[in-house]
Amino acid sequence: MELPSYLIPAQPTPPFPIIPTVSNRTAFVSPELIFWHSSGFILSGCDIATVDVSAGEYTQPTLQNFENELTKRRAKNLLEACNLYPLLYPTKIQCPPRQATPEEVELVHSPEYVAKMLASSQTPGDAGSYAHYGPGSTHIALTSVASAIDATEAVIKGEIDNAYVLVRPPGHHAERDQGMGFCVFNNIAIAAKSALRNAEVSKVAIVDFDVHHGNGTQQAFYDSSACLFVSIHEDGLYPLQSGSLDEMGEGDGLHCNINIPLPPGSGTGAYLYAFEKVVEPALRAFGADVIFVSAGFDASNLDPLGHMMLTSSVYGQMMKKIMEVCSKVVCVHEGGYSEVAVPFCLLRVVEALAGVEKSNVVDPCDEECYLYPYQGAQEWQKRVVDLAWARNARWLVHSAQEKEDVVNAAFNLLVQLNFSDSVSATTFLVAFKKYQKYVSSNEQTSTLMYQLMRSDKQGQEHNYNIIERYASKTDYTNIHRESMEFQHFRSILAQMQSDKVVVVSGESYYDV
Numbered sequence: 001m002e003l004p005s006y007l008i009p010a011q012p013t014p015p016f017p018i019i020p021t022v023s024n025r026t027a028f029v030s031p032e033l034i035f036w037h038s039s040g041f042i043l044s045g046c047d048i049a050t051v052d053v054s055a056g057e058y059t060q061p062t063l064q065n066f067e068n069e070l071t072k073r074r075a076k077n078l079l080e081a082c083n084l085y086p087l088l089y090p091t092k093i094q095c096p097p098r099q100a101t102p103e104e105v106e107l108v109h110s111p112e113y114v115a116k117m118l119a120s121s122q123t124p125g126d127a128g129s130y131a132h133y134g135p136g137s138t139h140i141a142l143t144s145v146a147s148a149i150d151a152t153e154a155v156i157k158g159e160i161d162n163a164y165v166l167v168r169p170p171g172h173h174a175e176r177d178q179g180m181g182f183c184v185f186n187n188i189a190i191a192a193k194s195a196l197r198n199a200e201v202s203k204v205a206i207v208d209f210d211v212h213h214g215n216g217t218q219q220a221f222y223d224s225s226a227c228l229f230v231s232i233h234e235d236g237l238y239p240l241q242s243g244s245l246d247e248m249g250e251g252d253g254l255h256c257n258i259n260i261p262l263p264p265g266s267g268t269g270a271y272l273y274a275f276e277k278v279v280e281p282a283l284r285a286f287g288a289d290v291i292f293v294s295a296g297f298d299a300s301n302l303d304p305l306g307h308m309m310l311t312s313s314v315y316g317q318m319m320k321k322i323m324e325v326c327s328k329v330v331c332v333h334e335g336g337y338s339e340v341a342v343p344f345c346l347l348r349v350v351e352a353l354a355g356v357e358k359s360n361v362v363d364p365c366d367e368e369c370y371l372y373p374y375q376g377a378q379e380w381q382k383r384v385v386d387l388a389w390a391r392n393a394r395w396l397v398h399s400a401q402e403k404e405d406v407v408n409a410a411f412n413l414l415v416q417l418n419f420s421d422s423v424s425a426t427t428f429l430v431a432f433k434k435y436q437k438y439v440s441s442n443e444q445t446s447t448l449m450y451q452l453m454r455s456d457k458q459g460q461e462h463n464y465n466i467i468e469r470y471a472s473k474t475d476y477t478n479i480h481r482e483s484m485e486f487q488h489f490r491s492i493l494a495q496m497q498s499d500k501v502v503v504v505s506g507e508s509y510y511d512v
Contacts, residue, residue, distance in 0.1 A: 017083055023355030025089040025159075028079065029151045030166035031097035033143050035073055037168045038124075038134030039065040039182055065132075066305055067182040071342040072166055072333070078343040079350060082361045088354065089160050100145035100190070107193035108186050108220050113177050117141070117184065127179025129239075133169065141169055141184040148191035152330050156198055156290065162329040162353045164295070166346070170334045172214035172294045173239070181212060181238055188292050188332040189220040195290055196226055203227070205288035207279060207322060209271070209315075210296025210334040211306035213243030213259070217294065223251040228258070228286040232274050234299070234306055235261035235384075245387055258282060260388045262381055267309035268370070269377030271299075274385045275321050282392065283325040291326045293319070297336030297345035301369045305337050311369045312341065316348030323352065341365065 050059040064070075079085040105114050117127065121138035133141075144167035151163040171187035173180035192204045205228040206221075208214040213233045221227040233243050249257035260274050283291065297315065299308035323329055331349060336342040344363040351359055369375070 018360035019083050020087065020351070020354075020356045020358070020360050022084075022087045023357075024161040024353060026350065026354040027090075027151060027154065027160045027163040028076075028085065028088045028166065028350060029147050029163055030072075030076055031143055031147060033097060033140050034147075034166070034168040035069040037069070037137050037140045039067040039132055039169065065182075066337045067168075067170070067335075069168065071336055071339050072168060074339055075343040075346040076166060078347055078361070082347070084347070084350065084354070084356070088350075097143050098146045098150070099139060099142035100149060100185075104149060104194060105142070105145060105185055105190060108176065108189045108216075109174070110177050127174075127184050129178070129180045131169075131174070131179030131181065131183060133179075133184060137169065137184065144168060144171070145185050145187050145190050148187040148330070148332050149194045152191045152195050152290065152292075153198075155328050155330055156195060156200055161327060162323070162331075164331045164333075164346075164350050164353060166333045168333075170296070171332070172208060172210060172217045172296070172334050173212070174216045175219050180216065182335070183216065186216045186220060188294050188334075189217045191330065191332065192227060192290075192292050193220070201289045203286065203288045204290050204292060205283055205286055205326075206230070206292045206294065207283070208232070208294035208296070208334075209299065209318060210294050210336075211299040211303065211308055212238040212296070212335060213261070214294055214334075215239050215242045218243075218247065218257055218259075221253060222249055222257060223253040225252040225256055227253075228256050228282060228288060230258045230260070230279055230282060232260045232262060232271065232279070234264055234266070234308060237264075237306070245384070245391060248391065255392055256286075258388060258392050260385060262308070262384055264307035265309065265374060266378075266381050267301075267372065267375040268311060268314050269375060270381040270385070271310060271314055272317065273377040273382055274388075275318055277385050277389050278392065280321055280325060283322070288326060290328045290330065291322055293322060293329060293331040293349075294334045295331040295346070295349055296334035297338075297342045300336070300338055300341040300345055301372070302338040302341040302365065303336065305335070309369060309372055309375060310345075311366045312344035312348045312363045313366055315345045316352045319349045319352035329353065 050057055076085070079088075102111075102114050102118070117138045122135050124132070124134045124137075126132050144165075147167050148165050151160075151165050154160050155163055165187070167187055169179075169182055169184045171183045171185055171189070174183040174186040174189075179185075188206060192206060195201045195204055203226055206214075206217055208217060208229070208231040211234045214229070214231050218229055218231065221229050231243055235243075243259045243261050245259055245261065247257060247259055248255055258278065260278060262270050262274070295315075297303070298306040299310045300306070301309045301311065319329075319331075331353065333346075336345065344361070344365070347361060348359075348363075
């Protein structure tokens, strides 16, 4: 006998999941093999036990390398769990995954290095500094390179709008003749070089927001005007002495390499200020046909190998700003070692690529991280960004007002630095020479030159050369000739001429 309906307990309504809405054809490329790569064991962060009583050494064994499959697999799992993964555009890139050819890899790496890696494909080894690998890792690395190349080709052909390529081992540290920092082959640099062989692509840009400097990518394009490389990273973290403001490219690539080495502890405000002041204007001015993104998430507030304070939502904001400049975007995964933070950071980037307006996932760490002290852009952080802006005026200056601003900004920065930065001094003088018709008074120039004369002795010879080189090229008729600075400048210039100071020939390395 059936119970009356009013006696049947009400069944709870199941919590139906919210399905996100996408507006772009975004491919998510992640062959299963990439999760099988081993980064080795004899490495900081993944050590065997070492006990030496006489030396006082007691190193406990650790279970895994910082660079392991867990963070990447958890990121992919989150895409599936929140129902975004089924909405991403299907491609045939992974069916079945192929390996890159030696010729493709040699677009960036030397034949000798490629031959070395192929010869050791079935044995564990060391590709370079902190770049250990296990048996089969060369095969997996070649699969990662091919995934980046093929995803890029699909974007160029218009088969998809954009792509996220989740691969291992990462690549942006790998240089021409060696691997570095967990990286074996430079996936993104090879994909970018491959794109430049396509008739539809004349210029590419690479934005690297991994917390470590993309030294390998910088090396691959350092003398090329076909690629704009912009790296935002923690100053002096890894590699040591790499990624300074002074590294601006050479030859045809001069000013096509922009480094923004932010101080440790930088957060949301510093990164967004860097994008507003430098990254976006540089990308717009350069006009790349495809923008690549080295997507490293180790600047997140929970990462064990970085010292920054980014929230996952900031990664989404940066991605949207890049997409406003160019719709053809290829993201290639780099670092990120927090199993808690990486999945949310990657999700925000993929949501931005796919055009998801309202996420159905809450990052529990975001709200607390936003409340951290110094999340806003601090003056010492903005100063680094401003220096990068002043030194790369070639890309960032357009209107007459901006041209006057560049001179004033460079001068004010020198005041803040007590005129101790000779590179910025050169930048100011060249900017003044190029844009002096936009400046109402030349008194700044005489003041600057006077202050340069008072700088430390180590930089005096360089400063003398700068002054004498530009003294003959600049019209000083509008300078307030009664000013003390101008009188000092004239007397010093006369002394320089009598002493026959050697003048550096040619145009400045930092010409804008």
